[in-house]
Amino acid sequence: MSYIEEFSWDDITPIPQNDGGNDAIAPIAYDDDYRIAMEYLRAVMKIEEFSERSLKLTEDVILMNAAHYTVWQYRTRILFALDKDLEQELVWVEFVGQKFPKNYQIWNHREVIVNKLDNPIRELPFIEVMLEIDTKNYHVWSYRQWLVRRFDLWATEVPYTTIMIEQDVRNNSAWNHRFFAIFGRKEVPSDEVVSDEIEFTKAAILKAPQNTSAWNYLTGVMKKSGRPLSDLESFCLTLSNPSSGFKTQDLDITSARSLEVLADIYAEKQDIPKASLAWTLLAEKYDTVRENYWNHRKSQATAKILGAF
Known part of the structure; x- marks a missing residue:
C-alpha cells in the first residue's frame, strides 16, 4: 500500500x-x-x-x-x-475513469474540478474516449450535458450525435443527447431546424423501421415543436400497405411503431374505426406482449365516443 x-x-x-x-x-x-x-x-x-x-x-x-x-x-x-495542480488531477481521473468506466462518483468529482478550473479544453476528447469504451454509458452522457451547458458548447453536439447515430442507429443515448442539443438551450429552434430533424429521423427510421429510439425521438420532436402528429400520417403509411387505405387487417406492416403513431393520429382525428383497427393489429399480431394495453386503449376510445351521445 x-x-x-x-x-x-x-x-x-x-x-x-x-x-x-x-x-x-x-x-x-x-x-x-x-x-x-x-x-x-x-x-x-x-x-x-x-x-x-x-x-x-x-x-x-x-x-x-x-x-x-x-x-x-x-x-x-x-x-x-x-x-x-488540478490539471494533474484530471490526468489521474482519466486513468481511474478508464479503469472503472461505470462509476458515477468519478464524474461528479471531475465536474467539481473542471468547474473550479473554468476550462473545458480536455473534456470532449476524454468523453469521446470513454464513449468508445461504452457508447451508452449514462454517466458519461450526463456529464457531457453538464459540460455543454456550463461552457456553452452547443455547436459541437448535433454533428457529434449524427456521427454516433450513423455508427449505431439504435443508440438511444445518442438520440437522447441529440434531443437535448436541439431543445436544451434557451433559444427555441427555428422551423428549418425542426424540419431538418424530422427528415433526418425519417431517414434513420427507414434504415431500421422497428427502432424505438428513433420513433421516440420523432414523436418527441413533433410534440416539443408543437407540430401535429397528423403530419406524419403519410410517412407512417409508407411502412404499411397504403393501397388498402388502412381499412382492413390485410396490411403488410413493417413497423409496429408506425402503427402506434397511426393509432394516435386517428384517435386525435376522432376516426375511431381506423384507430381501433390499428390497436387491434397491435394487440393481436404486432405487439402481443402489450395486448391488454392496446385493448384498453381501444375500449377507452370507444367508451369516450359512446359517452358523447
Whole structure:
C-alpha cells in the first residue's frame, strides 16, 4: 500500500470499522488492505487532516473502491486546501475513469474540478474516449450535458450525435443527447431546424423501421415543436400497405411503431374505426406482449365516443 510506504503514520491511531462488535449478525468481510486503509482514513478524516499523506491515502482507497463517494468528497477538500495542480488531477481521473468506466462518483468529482478550473479544453476528447469504451454509458452522457451547458458548447453536439447515430442507429443515448442539443438551450429552434430533424429521423427510421429510439425521438420532436402528429400520417403509411387505405387487417406492416403513431393520429382525428383497427393489429399480431394495453386503449376510445351521445 503506497500510502504506508511513502509516509510515516506513527502519530495516527487507526479507527476500526464498528459493525456492532460481537453482536454483529453479518459483519462485512473486507479485504485486509482495504480494511486497514479505511481505518487510517477514518482517523485523518476525524481530525480533518489535509496533507500529502491523506491525499495519497484517498488515492489508494479509491483504487480499491471507486464507488466510495465520501472518499471522493474528502479528496476534493484536500486538493483545494493544498492548492494542488488540478490539471494533474484530471490526468489521474482519466486513468481511474478508464479503469472503472461505470462509476458515477468519478464524474461528479471531475465536474467539481473542471468547474473550479473554468476550462473545458480536455473534456470532449476524454468523453469521446470513454464513449468508445461504452457508447451508452449514462454517466458519461450526463456529464457531457453538464459540460455543454456550463461552457456553452452547443455547436459541437448535433454533428457529434449524427456521427454516433450513423455508427449505431439504435443508440438511444445518442438520440437522447441529440434531443437535448436541439431543445436544451434557451433559444427555441427555428422551423428549418425542426424540419431538418424530422427528415433526418425519417431517414434513420427507414434504415431500421422497428427502432424505438428513433420513433421516440420523432414523436418527441413533433410534440416539443408543437407540430401535429397528423403530419406524419403519410410517412407512417409508407411502412404499411397504403393501397388498402388502412381499412382492413390485410396490411403488410413493417413497423409496429408506425402503427402506434397511426393509432394516435386517428384517435386525435376522432376516426375511431381506423384507430381501433390499428390497436387491434397491435394487440393481436404486432405487439402481443402489450395486448391488454392496446385493448384498453381501444375500449377507452370507444367508451369516450359512446359517452358523447
